[in-house]
Amino acid sequence: MATFLYKLGRMAYRRRWAVISAWLVGLLAIGLSASAFMGTLTNSFSIPGTETQTALDKLKKEMPEFSGGSGSIVYQTSDGKNFTTAQKKAVASSLDELEALTDVREASNPFTTQKELDDAQQKLDDSKKELTDGEDQLKDGREQLADGKDQIADAKKEIADGRQKLETEQAKIDDGRAELKDAKAELDGAAQAGAIPPQQLAANRAKLEATQKQLDQGQAKIDATTEQLDAAEQQLSSKESKVSASEKKLEESAKELEQGKKDLALGKRQAESTEGMRFVSKDGTTVAVNVTFTGSADALTPDVRDEIKDIAGEATSTGLDVDYSTEIVQDISSIFGSAEIIGLVIAAVVLLVMLGTFVAAGLPLLMAVLGVGAGVGGTLALSSAIEMASITPALALMLGLAVGIDYSLFIVHRHRRQLLDGMEIEESIGRATGTSGNAVVFAGLTVIIALSALAVPALPFLSVLGLSAAFTVAMAVLIAITLTPALLGIIGPKLVSKRAWRKAAAATAPEATPASEGTDSAAHPNAAGNRGWGAFVTKRPVLMSVVGVLLLGIMAVPALQLRTALPDGSAEPVDSSAHQAYDLLSDKFGAGYNGPIIALADLPAGLDADEAEAKNLDIADQLRGINGVVAAVPVGINDANTLAVLQIVPQEGPADPATEQVVTDIRNASTAIEAETDSHLALTGQVTAQIDVSERLAEVLPLYLGIVVGLSLVLLLLVFRSVIVPVLATGGFLLSLLASFGATVAVYQWGWLSGVFGVATPGPIMSFLPILLIGILFGLAMDYQVFLVSGMRESFVHGQRPRAAVRSGFAHSAPVVTSAALIMTSVFAGFIFSELTMIRAIGFALAIGVLLDAFVVRMTITPAIMHLLGRRAWYIPKWLDKVLPDVDVEGAKIAALATPGTAGGSSDTSDSGPDSDGPHGGDHDGHEEPGAGGSRHPAHRADGPDDALR
Missing domain, CATH: 3.30.70 (Alpha-Beta Plaits)
Structure with a gap:
């Protein structure tokens, strides 16, 4: 890899204008694509399978x-008084x-809705009174109806008795008429026979006429009574019809009263369901x-x-x-604000102090901006086709700026140092690209792999987040190893200030003794490795190791109480409208108003509208019985009466642990609710989303961490050809990770120094921050591990003794690592006050994580322990050493490619010189391998009891 990059660097120098032109065309194409195809970003997260x-x-x-x-x-009224009529009208009009x-x-309209809620109880009371009055009237009507029916029955009986009596009288009259007829016939026969004297005949006829008259009078009386009974019967029939009509009316009233009772019960249940809502x-x-x-x-x-x-x-x-x-x-279309610019300004100052010229300082910044443009632009160009979280380009921007500056800085710094040592420009660019560029490629690869592995949880938004950030880092790497060498060729010697040139020319440092002659330049008391922080740490390796581990361990303690959720209005700045609205809703209406839970109920089939509504209220009644539920309001039913929607208002806010418990209790009670109502219940909304996201991420976090740690061990084993260095690097990463978790919890969850960092309301950490921090911090930690330890290995494979190589390698790598860490921290810290709330805690966690990992783990614990281990730090089994490919991360093979006659010397033993390769390369057991290319340990080195002094 080093050889390829060496040739690539020289090619970029020779064809610098072609390289620059190609990049300009590519960046222009990406920019046009982003403008044409950019879609709408979102804060909604898809969580398949939940x-x-x-x-x-x-x-x-x-x-x-x-x-x-x-x-x-x-x-809210400005004067703290009730709303006036004019104010209500103004609100309604708006x-x-x-x-x-x-x-x-x-x-x-809140006034109309509130009036309906307030009037609901009065309407219920009025309806209840109307029902009571109606029941009383119904009772009186039924009593009157009963009396009328009794009267009709009595009248009917009287008529029946009268008709029976008339029938008896009519029978008597009919019998009398028959007897009279017989008597007349007998009298007429007797008169014809002359058997009755005329006088007696007249008397008998008179009697018969009198009887006839009596019978006629009786018949007339019967006829008159019959007419009276017929009239009475007719009147009774009319009365009976009226009574029947009254009875029907009473039945209808009874039905109306029954429906009124049902409506009253329904209204009462509806009122109960909205109780607590205002x-x-x-x-x-x-x-x-x-x-x-x-x-x-x-x-x-x-x-x-x-x-x-x-x-x-x-x-x-x-x-x-x-x-x-x-x-x-919240306008999520803005991803870059003033705070981020301040971070870049700080980074620029650090670069200027380190590199000495505006040209040199501006080059890494320019490379970072171009890398971000390529990465973020390419990401946004896909946002119309892929659902993309608002944090996606912001995270890509943050990482792209940080690594883009660092990666370019490593190459520029190496090139600058080689120029000052007298190396010719083309050779220097080639070697800087082959050595520092090699480290950049492997460091970038670790970041890319870690970010790409964010697809492991199978959450689409997180996968897109990781892949877009990985793409931006890949762009930063490509720009660093191609465009940076091309621009260095154009800048030429102007990269170095005149003052630095004069200082280099005036320097009269003695020539270093080649390692092949058996001496160690780093052992000299005035050598760079015997001064500064590296010397201080390696002189007290046990103390510094213990202090570093204790410091990180103490800082990690708050991580034991880590809680995760999605951000809400309480996380916004105190003076923001969103935060004010959140507080007002909490104070005036209850904290749960800020995060209602949506429940969907699958109703039984075959219900009509009334039955479906009643069933929905049954479900609401069950939900209100759960502890922590303020209100459960039915809000709608579909046309088929098969699906109902309810809004559940919890007592506490969306990020409160009590609300999470409410969701858990509802889900646990869903089986019982289904058994009671025959309706299946499911929850959705912001609150349940954050719970499901947190649970899903918690499930996959161990797997993801295992992948990251495994990759760390394999990659570092390949790069450093050592078993110990990968274990040390991974252990240090875990320490700095836990410490950054602890610091983030202390500030954003506990509220420590909340005023300093603008934390309006301390609360849970964003759900996907832990997995993001693991992936990103792992990549960045491995960056510093590669840059720092590759310097140590470079010194080691070029002839220095193990402990001396730790010091000299540290001395040469520490300044650029320090600057890179400060730059990266500045960039990340700029996002602590970002306009996008979700990115703030990420910026803080990454800033503190980089600080701790760079200065405590990589620059304190790592050199201390490696100094203690000495040669054992580079131990690798012989069988594994033969199997592993030689990636030549220290660039030992580059010297063989140097153009004859070019200035390649360097006073720096960590640099690859023409004589650093060849017969001095031996294996770990002391057997020389002249063709090893410098990738293995020199044979003559020994790690004796006095090696700690070397």
């Missing part, structure tokens, strides 16, 4: 009107304008407006957000203050 995602997908498909994003607008916007589905605060000074959007809140363009704020802000002219939730005010 209950949250399954429920959300179902909601979008079957009830899309409830799947859009939402935000809150909070109005909300009407908002609902006219294409992107807004609904902006409900839209106007109890003191009357604050109202909360829930605005729902037709699509995702993240999809709102900056222009739409501004329009929403302008319209809603019109009401402030009446003496109102207005604040907006983070869904409305």
Whole structure:
């Protein structure tokens, strides 16, 4: 690899204009693609296979009107008094304008909604009174009906008795008429026979006529009574019809009363379900407006957000203050702000102090900016085709700037040092690319592998996040090993200041004795390795190792209480509108109002609308019985009456442990709820999403850490051909990782120094920060390990004794590692106050992680332990040494490629000189291998009891 990069560096120098032109064309193409194909970034995270995602997908498909994003607008009176009529009208007018916007589905009037809630109980009381009065009237009507029926029955009986009596009388009259007829016939026969005297005949006829008259009178009386009974019967029939009509009316009233009872019970249950919900605060000074959007809140363009704020802000002219939730005010299209620029300024100052000229200092910055442009531009060009989290380009920007500056710096610093040592420009560029560039490639490879491994958790947003950042790092590496050499060729000797040239010319350092002659230049008391921090550490290796480990161990203690969640409005700056809205909602309406939970219930088949609503209320009743639930409100049912939506308001905020427990309790109770209501329950929303993300990441974190550690061991084994160095490097990485976790928990979760770092409300750490920190910090830690220890190995394979090589290698590598760490820390620290809330804790964790890893682990613990180990630090079994490919990370083979006659000398024993290769290369057992190319240990070195002094 070193040989290839050496040739690549010289090629880039010779064809510098072609290389520069090719990069310009490529960057222009990437820029145009980003402009043409950039899509909308999002803060919504897809979590395949989780209950949250399954429920959300179902909601979008079957009830899309409830799947859009939402935000809150909070109005408060400036004078602390109740809203006036004019203020209410102003708010209502603004909300009407908002609902006219294409992107807004609904902006409900809080005064109307609150009045409906307040009037609900009065309406229930009125309905209850009406039902009571109706029941009394129904009771009286039924009593009157019963009396009427009794009267009709009595009348019917009287008529029946009268008709029976008339029938008896009629029978008597009929019998009398028959007897009279017989008597008349007998009398007529007797008269014809002359058997009755005329006088007696007349008397008998008179009697018969009198009887006839009596019978006629009786018949007339019967006929009159019959007419009376017929009239009475007719009147009774009419009365009976009226009674029947009254009975029917009473039955209808009874049904209406029964329905009224059901409606009253339903209204009572509905009122109970909204108990605890308010839209106007109890003191009357604050109202909360829930605005729902037709699509995702993240999809709102900056222009739409501004329009929403302008319209809603019109009401402030009446003496109102207005604040907006983070869904409305957060513009995730901005990923670079003033804080990040400050970080770059600090990095520029460090570069200027280290390299001495504006040209030299500006070159790494330019390379970093171009690398970021290529990486972030390429990422954004795909954002229209791939759902991309808002943090994706921000993270790529942060990493791209940090590693881009560092990678270019390592090559520029090496080239500058070689120029001052008298090396010819082309040879110096080739060697700098072949040595430092080699380390850059392997360091970059570790970062790329670690970031790409973020695809392991199978979370799409995290996979895109890791791959985009890995792509940006790859661009930084490519630019460092191709464009940097080309530009160095154009800059030429101007890279070095005149003062540095004069100082180099005036230097009269004695020539170093070649390692082949058996001496060790680093053993000289005035050698660089015997001065400074490296000498201080290696003189007290046990003490410094113990102090370093204890320091990191103490800092790691808070990590034991690490809690994760997704950021909410409480994480925004204290003076921001989003934070003010969050606090007002919490204070006036309850903390849970900031993070409602959405429940989807699969209802039994075959229900009508009333049955479905009742079933939904049954579910709400069950949910309200769970501890920590303030309200469970049915908000909708689909047309098929098979799916119901409920909104659950917890007692605490979305990131509070109590809310997480509420979600757990609901999920645990879902089986019992299903048994009780025959309805399957599933939860979705921000709160459940953060819980599911945290659980998924916690599950895969050990696997991911194992992959990272395994890669670390394999890669470093390949680079350094040592068993001990990879173990030491990985152990140090774990220490710095835990310490950075601890510091992050102390600041962002416990609130230590919260005022300094702008932590408005201490709370859980962002869910995916731990896995991000592992991946990124691992890559960066391996960067410093490669840069620092490769210097030690370079000194070692070029003839120095093991402990002396630790000092001299440290002395040559430490300045550039120190500068790189300070630069990277500055860049990361700039993001602590980023406009994008989610990136702040990441910036802090990475800044503190880089500081600890670079200065405590790599520059203190590592040289101390390697000095203690001596030759044992480079131990590798012979069979493994033969199997491993020789990657020549120290560039020992480059000297053989040097152009004859070129100035290649260097007063620096860590540099590859023409005589550093060849017969001095031997194996670890003292057998010389003249053809080893310097990649193995010199045969004549011994690691005796006095080696610690060498």
